[in-house]
């Protein structure tokens with residue numbers, strides 16, 4: 036009994052001693068924290084060195100913490116002090132915490148496309164402390180990008196987008212690794228680039244690239260956070276992760292070319308890709324940290340005009356999918372040889388609308404020849420078949436605007452204008468790039484306007500070859 | 509049968525005034541009690557689509573690149589063309605976007 040009592044006393048003494056030590060440690064921690072709060076730029080704790088637990092190689096690969104590691108402290112083997120201060124509001128989230136931040140700092144994420152979607156993705160991923168952020172883009176910054184591609188600044192117009200984006204990311208967070216891939220992602224380089232990363236974010240702007248990235252992610256077993264935006268709508272999902280389908284499971288065959296709208300044709304409200312890009316960053320963070328439920332097997336549909344977000348349930352990955360299905364024979368060699376532009380019949384770029392060739396040469400004139408007609412005072416009517424909202428942006432004066440979509444019903448208007456223009460006036464048809472003008476001339480010739488001709492290359496050629504002051508859009 | 513149809517991702521451009529939401533009354537085919545998705549597609553093509561029907565249908569289904577959702581669920585999970593619709597169902601046709 037007596038021996039038991041003695042043991043009890045010894046334990047109580049030990050407990051008392053340990054509690055006192057803990058209080059002292061807590062006091063030191065609070066002191067360090069307050070020093071850190073007061074002096075964010077410097078690293079406190081000069082006088083406290085002995086009491087600070089040294090960092091044991093837990094640098095998570097980020098540059099900043101390596102250089103400061105010795106002065107940082109790691110409660111419970113946690114994060115270095117400078118990371119704790121920078122990401123404190125993340126650490127305070129019970130669902131995220133130290134574990135979430137650590138996983139983030141150990142993850143590598145590739146953002147394909149530094150445009151309207153990629154801008155907020157890269158900015159947020161850099162700011163939140165992803166260990167390694169890769170950015171792929173082969174384009175240069177253009178002035179007409181800046182309304183939505185908010186990572187780029189005016190001073191970077193003409194410079195590579197990857198450089199502009201990477202510089203912006205480094206300015207926000209010098210402690211992460213930012214890698215520039217100044218290429219357009221292609222089947223010949225995609226495997227090599229993508230395999231270096233844990234997660235891929237598709238922030239591109241065209242259909243063949245979307246098929247290519249999805250196939251590549253299936254081959255390399257990478258989750259794919261895919262976003263798209265056009266006009267006033269956006270879409271978002273996570274492919275090939277937790278049983279979710281790949282892009283080909285959902286869309287085994289590509290849509291007809293005429294159904295592929297481009298931002299450079301149809302327009303896009305700047306903040307719409309911004310919204311989708313922010314959500315892509317969020318999903319990438321969730322996948323990287325395994326926090327929450329990523330948007331797998333579901334798709335988010337955003338309609339900015341009606342301010343509605345709808346989340347729908349998608350099919351699972353298809354066992355018969357030619358790429359991710361269990362009997363798929365698609366190899367890395369197949370991938371490298373696959374012609375995605377031919378498969379989708381559209382280019383790996385947002386800029387070049389495929390040009391059509393519908394008319395014989397005799398039914399077309401160049402814009403320089405048209406200029407001569409005008410200078411020679413030849414009687415004619417210039418018919419502009421662009422949509423009205425295009426015509427309102429800029430037009431050649433005088434010209435008659437009848438959009439192609441209503442040309443048939445407005446033929447009497449055209450006839451009346453031709454009559455007023457005098458004896459046997461020429462009919463010259465114009466559009467933005469010289470495609471719709473060909474369709475219009477073909478239709479007009481069928482309707483008996485035998486002299487109708489279209490201007491090759493449309494207003495784009497006019498601006499290049501005749502009137503350099505004509506506004507480009 | 510009373511249904512709400514929604515068109516998005518550019519498909520609305522094929523409809524009158526580019527209206528996205530259509531509350532419609534779709535009659536079952538003769539001798540049938542319900543409307544199937546197959547029947548609905550035919551009805552939409554004949555009654556709502558104003559131009560370029562090839563931008564909406566291909567063969568007896570929707571064209572590639574269109575997602576069909578019945579009450580916010582992929583129609584592939586509901587039986588596809590053979591899915592039987594119920595009173596007040598919401599059917600969404602949405603073209604996938606590629607821009608960014």
Ligand SMILES: [Zn+2]
Nearest residue numbers: 281284356359
């Ligand atoms: Zn698949």
